[in-house]
Amino acid sequence: MTAVAGPEPSEPIPGATVARLPLYLRGLVDRSEAGVGTVSSVELADLAGVNAANVRKDLSYLHAHGTRGVGYEVDHLITEISLVLGGDEPNPVIIVGVGNLGRALSSYDGFVAGGFPVAGLVDADPEVVGRRIAGKVVRPVDDLGALVTETGSTVGIVATPAHAAQEATNRLVAAGIRSILNFAPAVVVVPAPVDLRQVDLATELQILGYHQHRRTDADPVMSRVAG
Amino acid sequence: MTAVAGPEPSEPIPGATVARLPLYLRGLVDRSEAGVGTVSSVELADLAGVNAANVRKDLSYLHAHGTRGVGYEVDHLITEISLVLGGDEPNPVIIVGVGNLGRALSSYDGFVAGGFPVAGLVDADPEVVGRRIAGKVVRPVDDLGALVTETGSTVGIVATPAHAAQEATNRLVAAGIRSILNFAPAVVVVPAPVDLRQVDLATELQILGYHQHRRTDADPVMSRVAG
DNA sequence: AGACGCTTGTGCACTATTTCACATGACACG
DNA sequence: CGTGTCATGTGAAATAGTGCACAAGCGTCT
Known part of the structure; x- marks a missing residue:
């Protein structure tokens, strides 16, 4: 007997995944408003700026299943993610x-x-x-x-x-x-x-500073900017 | 110009470490202003809210050595970290x-x-x-x-x-x-x-929302607040 | 001078996260 | 109704990050 109480103990979602869910949500809302009905993991990955396999794995933690050969239903996924992220009600x-x-x-x-x-x-x-x-x-x-x-x-x-x-x-x-x-x-x-x-x-700025400083240091030739 | 090939290719510092350096820096500046001359990794860890071993490993990436039995020299470490984080000059x-x-x-x-x-x-x-x-x-x-x-x-x-x-x-x-x-x-x-x-x-709020929602969900008894 | 206590530096095991690769299933079309 | 195409879901490998535990070194005190 694992667990009697509750619909599910629902194993916790990895922190890295949780941090990405809002990004997905934003992209999905955008698509929904554009009238799009489904998105593939690749599209969603683009929208959020991450890897597609990552998207699929993330969504699998939510038990938010898509349809093979088609993708994920946008509105359904919005509901699903919203629910995970603190319920559906506004949180003052x-x-x-x-x-x-x-x-x-x-x-x-x-x-x-x-x-x-x-x-x-x-x-x-x-x-x-x-x-x-x-x-x-x-x-x-x-x-x-x-x-x-x-x-x-x-x-x-x-x-x-x-x-x-x-x-x-x-x-x-x-x-x-x-x-x-x-x-x-x-x-x-x-x-x-x-x-x-x-x-x-x-x-955040200081972190950026590290990379910039490092690059400048390592590569003196940096006057070229993409046109 | 300075770098011919650079004094060192200086292996890149892990991202997670870079993200913590500003925290260390802040804590160190604080201590410096308080007139403290040296800090141990444990103190610095407290200041930044991380693990002490983690601090030591982070600092080792900077080649910022401390003194065994004593700790790290505050002002020196400030200089060291500032340097790594985008040089010593202001960055408009x-x-x-x-x-x-x-x-x-x-x-x-x-x-x-x-x-x-x-x-x-x-x-x-x-x-x-x-x-x-x-x-x-x-x-x-x-x-x-x-x-x-x-x-x-x-x-x-x-x-x-x-x-x-x-x-x-x-x-x-x-x-x-x-x-x-x-x-x-x-x-x-x-x-x-x-x-x-x-x-x-x-x-950021939505991420917080997840944890809160999850906790509320998992533990219906939550009306108790520490007095 | 020697012994002691404190703190660093780091090898190692462990955990978390990302990414690949591919079998599996669904849909559309003829 | 069979076949081709496409995209999911996931095992497993690769990568990144954390934290323990301890040997080694430094300074102090007697």
């Missing part, structure tokens, strides 16, 4: 820190489109609290708990300066947030049951 | 697209701190061109070539809407940009010699 998020970045994120369309509407804004600066940004009033940090309850949010975004990131994170966790996306350039720690992802903008 | 960047996100990036302190000062802003919208943002005048897309020459930029940031991302990328490439950081929620392609990294904000 709360942003802590409405500096430059926080403000930009507050009105970032992609969040809504991706099923993560911004439900609340919070800032520690009394100067900022009360202002209206992207149609929402910024509330004090102490309101976090209430805000989480009101909005039913389970996802928080940290967009504070680096030195305030851990504190902001702690507050979010205390308020009952279950997943945190940290944009502050600082490593933060969270208790086990909370999920965390770091997005470090400057770091 | 140009931002294409000054919508919400572009504006936020224009004044993002982390870029300057990371050695990537914003040297120019460009937008396709005539309405926006000419405006002053973060102390810089937004210039038309057609000025890209000139701007690259003037500023000596080799790095470009795409912060346009998705539908304009490929076009923006093409323009950057044509202007002689060598590395591109794409924030638009779209897969873009670049010719071989150009380096590209994608940062997709909504995607």
Whole structure:
């Protein structure tokens, strides 16, 4: 007797695969809007910029089967992937820190489109609290708990300066947030049951810097640019 | 010129390692400012949120040796890593697209701190061109070539809407940009010699969504929150 | 001078991920 | 209804990345 309870224990999907699913989803939505009914793994691979075999293996983890000789049904696959990526319902998020970045994120369309509407804004600066940004009033940090309850949010975004990131994170966790996306350039720690992802903008540039530096170093002839 | 054949072909550093170097660098700078002279791999691992053995192996790729029984010399290591990550000189960047996100990036302190000062802003919208943002005048897309020459930029940031991302990328490439950081929620392609990294904000949330959804699914009892 | 404690550097095993290669099955067409 | 074409699904090999465990080296203290 393996498992009695639940429709499936559904073995976890590899992290690398999960990270690609949103890309597939985006490509699929695009195709769906273009009226296309099916896509092959090759097309989808192009859309996402990965290898076709990889696409097929990824989709096999979802138990999202295609039709041999034809491909995958676009709309069905959209449903399937959406379901895996946090259910079909919108997942409201709360942003802590409405500096430059926080403000930009507050009105970032992609969040809504991706099923993560911004439900609340919070800032520690009394100067900022009360202002209206992207149609929402910024509330004090102490309101976090209430805000989480009101909005039913389970996802928080940290967009504070680096030195305030851990504190902001702690507050979010205390308020009952279950997943945190940290944009502050600082490593933060969270208790086990909370999920965390770091997005470090400057770091991305530095990574690019390595490759560029390396190339320049290795190959002095680099004045040629494809026409 | 320096490199005849180079002092070393210097075997490439694994991508996973390169991605961690900026984290180490940040931690090291922090410690340096705190007046600390040396760090152990364990401390550095804490600072970056990774395994200590991993730190040591990473640093070994840089040929950045530490002292047994003591640790790594902070300032020396900073120099070493900075050098690997695109040289010691600032690397000016140009931002294409000054919508919400572009504006936020224009004044993002982390870029300057990371050695990537914003040297120019460009937008396709005539309405926006000419405006002053973060102390810089937004210039038309057609000025890209000139701007690259003037500023000596080799790095470009795409912060346009998705539908304009490929076009923006093409323009950057044509202007002689060598590395591109794409924030638009779209897969873009670049010719071989150009380096590209994608940062997709909504995607990050969706990845978090998977884990959360999965957990909620697997464990219906989740009303308990640590007090 | 010698012994001790601390920390590096790295071989090795293990895990994760990618990619190939191909058998298998589905559809369309005559 | 048989045949050809196409694209999936997947075993297995190749590749990448992680983390353990320990020998070796450095500095300090007596």
